[in-house]
Every structure is written in structure tokens, then in C-alpha cells.
Amino acid sequence: MNEMKSIQREILLGFWKIHILHHAAEGPVVGQWMLQELRRHGYDLSPGTLYPILHRMEQLGWLRCEGDHPKGSRTRKEYSLTVKGQEILTLLRKQVEELYEEVILEEKELEKQP
Structure with missing residues (x-):
């Protein structure tokens, strides 16, 4: 794996976890569906x-x-959000929103400027 792929994977790992928490908050998830x-x-x-x-x-x-x-005999595991998981998701939603506003929305505003 080249260095850029490795860096990208490291960052995406956090995105994947947020995505998993989000869907587990909606109801139990299984690995294959996820x-x-x-x-x-x-x-x-x-x-x-x-x-x-x-x-x-x-x-x-x-x-x-x-x-x-x-x-x-194969076990199908369902993953449900815990109270701690919900607390983390609530915190992360606020942080993701702030990051989105700074990284995406501010960039779009800069692009609009002549």
C-alpha cells in the first residue's frame, strides 16, 4: 500500500466508524448489510x-x-448502539457539522469570490 493510500485509509477509518454508529442508532445492523x-x-x-x-x-x-x-451453525451477529455509543455519536455529529462548515462551505464561499 502506498503512503497516500495508507493516509487515506487511516482518515476513512474514522468516517466508517461514524457511519456505523449512525446506522446502529437507527436499529441493529449486521456486518454484511453494513x-x-x-x-x-x-x-x-x-x-x-x-x-x-x-x-x-x-x-x-x-x-x-x-x-x-x-x-x-453460522452465527449472524447484530450490532446495536449502546448508551455510550449514542453519546459519542451525538458529540461526533456536532464535530462533523463544524468540520463540514469549515472545510466545505467556507471553500465554496471562497470559490464564489471574484
């Missing part, structure tokens, strides 16, 4: 990237994982 959702937004993640992120977010207490066995 992969499809992130891909729909242009993020090319593999299961080998996503599942460690979900596991880490569970370890941090942001998500709660529950599994069932709908297809034989």
Missing part, C-alpha cells in the same frame, strides 16, 4: 476490514453484539 451500505457510499471495504472495526467498537462499549443461528 458492507453493502458502505460500498453504496463508495467505500471499498472487505469483511477483513469491517469485522475488526465492529469488534473494536464493541470492545470500546459503543456497540452491543448479539448473535443468532438463522443459517445452520
Whole structure:
């Protein structure tokens, strides 16, 4: 992986976590659906990237994982937002909004100036 790809991946890791928290706030998510959702937004993640992120977010207490066995012996895990995860999402939404206003909206205003 070249240096720019590595830097981009490091930054996107935070975006992916925010996206996961957002969807878990709407209801439980499963890994396969989350992969499809992130891909729909242009993020090319593999299961080998996503599942460690979900596991880490569970370890941090942001998500709660529950599994069932709908297809034989294979466990399907559902990830739900915890109270701590909701607090973090609330904080991050404010920070993302501020960042968006500064990075995107201010740039658009500069482009409009003659």
C-alpha cells in the first residue's frame, strides 16, 4: 500500500466508524448489510476490514453484539448502539457539522469570490 493510500485509509477509518454508529442508532445492523451500505457510499471495504472495526467498537462499549443461528451453525451477529455509543455519536455529529462548515462551505464561499 502506498503512503497516500495508507493516509487515506487511516482518515476513512474514522468516517466508517461514524457511519456505523449512525446506522446502529437507527436499529441493529449486521456486518454484511453494513458492507453493502458502505460500498453504496463508495467505500471499498472487505469483511477483513469491517469485522475488526465492529469488534473494536464493541470492545470500546459503543456497540452491543448479539448473535443468532438463522443459517445452520453460522452465527449472524447484530450490532446495536449502546448508551455510550449514542453519546459519542451525538458529540461526533456536532464535530462533523463544524468540520463540514469549515472545510466545505467556507471553500465554496471562497470559490464564489471574484
